[in-house]
Amino acid sequence: MDPASGFLPAKHNHRRCVEDALKTAEDVCRRRGQRLTEQRRQVLELVWQAHMPMRAYDLLDKLKKVHRAAAPPTIYRALDFLIANGLIHRIESLNAFVGCGDPEHAHAGQFLVCQDCHAVAEMADPGVATLLKKKASQHGFFALRQTVEIFGLCPACAENHGGDHTAMSAAAK
Amino acid sequence: MDPASGFLPAKHNHRRCVEDALKTAEDVCRRRGQRLTEQRRQVLELVWQAHMPMRAYDLLDKLKKVHRAAAPPTIYRALDFLIANGLIHRIESLNAFVGCGDPEHAHAGQFLVCQDCHAVAEMADPGVATLLKKKASQHGFFALRQTVEIFGLCPACAENHGGDHTAMSAAAK
DNA sequence: CACACGATGTTATGATGTTGCAAACGGAGC
DNA sequence: GCTCCGTTTGCAACATCATAACATCGTGTG
Structure with missing residues (x-):
């Protein structure tokens, strides 16, 4: 993979x-x-x-x-x-x-950025890119390039923190 | 509106x-x-x-x-x-x-940025935000905040340039 | 009034990114 | 090998973006 x-x-x-x-x-x-x-x-x-x-x-x-x-x-x-x-x-x-893991093909990637360990994963979901382009065009906008960055907790960090990631990340500072 | x-x-x-x-x-x-x-x-x-x-x-x-x-x-x-x-x-x-046109409610906005006239519009489409959160969670990622910025041509600029926005924007420099 | 806390003034510095021009490199054609 | 020419690199200065640290001021509250 x-x-x-x-x-x-x-x-x-x-x-x-x-x-x-x-x-x-x-x-x-x-x-x-x-x-x-x-x-x-x-x-x-x-x-x-x-x-x-x-x-x-x-x-x-x-x-x-x-x-x-x-x-x-x-x-x-x-x-x-x-x-x-x-x-x-x-x-x-x-x-x-x-x-980038797939430099062969031009693509609009979506990035998942962990606020805790700072790891990043790229989704490159064509459905997301297509939806955004479509939504934009419904506003009369011709989309050429997308930046999608999602901040949150990666699987490992979400696991470690259980339900109280808010308290934990505040304490972590 | x-x-x-x-x-x-x-x-x-x-x-x-x-x-x-x-x-x-x-x-x-x-x-x-x-x-x-x-x-x-x-x-x-x-x-x-x-x-x-x-x-x-x-x-x-x-x-x-x-x-x-x-x-x-x-x-x-x-x-x-x-x-x-x-x-x-x-x-x-x-x-x-x-x-922001809607400061009363917290929301994840999606921004349409015109490369030509630099105008910006905010979509704030809850469907998009929800989809991104869902896609992220399919990767085991717990999403807290999103940045979505789409670059392209706004209605007025797309109109002015017709089909050859590439040539035009190059010439416009 | 006195206190506490948030807001502002001020100086300096750190962090991020670019310009412009000259020199070096490297492939294409001879 | 040699020349030509476009690309790449060296280098210095500069432009832009953002924060630290600490003093002072204002304002609401007991």
């Missing part, structure tokens, strides 16, 4: 899932005649390694460890490229980025 | 619609025992006057004209208050704020 869809078990083969993502990225770029340069590959790898939303400057700090000259434009250019090729998604509410 | 739902005709009674929004805000705050101070009222008025997404520093510049001492915290505090009371919404993709 697609590694980006749904929340992952605590112990999955993480090294493997990063490798798969990079392999897929290489395939996709080769087919499209796009250059997945070393820098871009490294940034993509950092995003996948974290397996949770990564912010630009966090990625920059990590990138600097293997590439001292890295600066903000370094990261943002790589992120722009990766987004343009559907290899990552941007989570607007977090100013953060996550890997 | 609710002034914030749907795109407005080019010539609506704008002064009236700002006044109504402020009146409603006063009612809501009074009932909740919240203080709609002069500063907060002014910021809310600025948001409604623009009738399109306003960024914090744009509001700050405008506020300075009637209140020289205004600084970033001035604006952000007012915006925090207004959001907390449902009087405005934040558009995450734009780092901008729009007035």
